[in-house]
Amino acid sequence: MNLKKGINPLQSVKDKAEEVAGQLKEQATELSAAAQEQFEAVLDEYKKVLPIAESLGLEVGSFEVEMGILPQIKTSLVGSVERINNEAVQTLIDQHQNNKLLVLIFKALLMTKDMQKRLNITNLKGIVVDIRLGVPPKVSVNLAS
Numbered sequence: 001m002n003l004k005k006g007i008n009p010l011q012s013v014k015d016k017a018e019e020v021a022g023q024l025k026e027q028a029t030e031l032s033a034a035a036q037e038q039f040e041a042v043l044d045e046y047k048k049v050l051p052i053a054e055s056l057g058l059e060v061g062s063f064e065v066e067m068g069i070l071p072q073i074k075t076s077l078v079g080s081v082e083r084i085n086n087e088a089v090q091t092l093i094d095q096h097q098n099n100k101l102l103v104l105i106f107k108a109l110l111m112t113k114d115m116q117k118r119l120n121i122t123n124l125k126g127i128v129v130d131i132r133l134g135v136p137p138k139v140s141v142n143l144a145s
Contacts, residue, residue, distance in 0.1 A: 073132070
């Protein structure tokens with residue numbers, strides 16, 4: 001040990017730990033800012049989805065805000081499976097390739113409608129699109145009575 005030179009090994013470790021903690025805090029702040037920007041972009045995409053979804057007969061069924069280190073919004077679109085026109089939905093997907101959320105939602109709609117038809121599930125006429133607006137966004141679609 002270098003006690004003769006006045007170097008305290010415990011202080012040296014403590015200083016290094018504080019330096020690393022400061023670096024980690026700075027990186028976390030940068031990550032949080034980047035995630036916030038992504039969240040804002042997803043929110044903007046959702047705002048653009050709403051009028052298009054309404055044109056297909058879907059409407060907002062629920063809306064919930066969760067706060068945490070990163071905010072998150074849980075929302076749903078509800079409507080009738082019978083009103084979902086496959087060709088119209090595919091055209092919208094093709095026209096809005098730059099809106100990843102819209103593409104994700106509408107592809108999930110088409111897949112669910114296809115599964116309903118293939119499995120001959122005729123008693124469930126409603127459709128619910130659950131959307132989690134966060135980083136990354138997440139979509140699930142279920143059939144309802």
